[in-house]
């Protein structure tokens with residue numbers, strides 16, 4: 001978590017780990033402080049329940065409270081902000097992060113992973129919510145979808161179950 005003397009912060013949200021891999025690489029490269037965006041009330045373990053919660057939060061433009069904030073965000077010059085696309089949009093916890101941390105006059109570098117449908121409205125939301133920051137072009141990466149993994153495992157289990 002954020003605490004050191006670094007001038008660079010890597011803040012990220014990740015459920016299934018894709019975005020976390022990038023965050024770790026950035027942390028090592030820049031000797032940055034790492035901050036995981038977590039909500040006070042955790043999202044469900046179950047994938048479908050998470051999709052439903054994410055949908056509700058998106059449709060109500062919710063800002064679910066975070067478990068913790070960055071201690072001294074003013075001390076950072078550069079903030080890398082990583083997140084997955086949820087429902088073609090910025091995940092609600094990242095919305096909360098941006099509304100509760102003042103990133104004015106900082107360089108903000110988004111890095112975004114998605115399951116194949118692009119970044120949707122997220123870049124626009126980041127620009128709106130961090131209007132005082134100098135925002136660089138986001139790094140965008142298509143990555144595995146948890147849903148696809150679950151579907152493939154379901155098919156495999158259907159095939160293997162008669163043999164168990």
Ligand SMILES: Cc1cc2nc3c(=O)[nH]c(=O)nc-3n(C[C@H](O)[C@H](O)[C@H](O)COP(=O)(O)O)c2cc1C
Pocket residue numbers: 013014015016017018019020050051052054083084085086087088089113114115116117118142143144145146
């Ligand atoms: C709740 C939820 C909603 C998602 N919605 C989308 C979507 O709208 N478009 C898309 O391309 N991928 C979507 N995905 C897939 C993720 O964006 C993609 O797998 C991402 O790399 C996950 O990052 P993570 O492993 O860091 O959590 C969704 C995943 C979840 C869990």
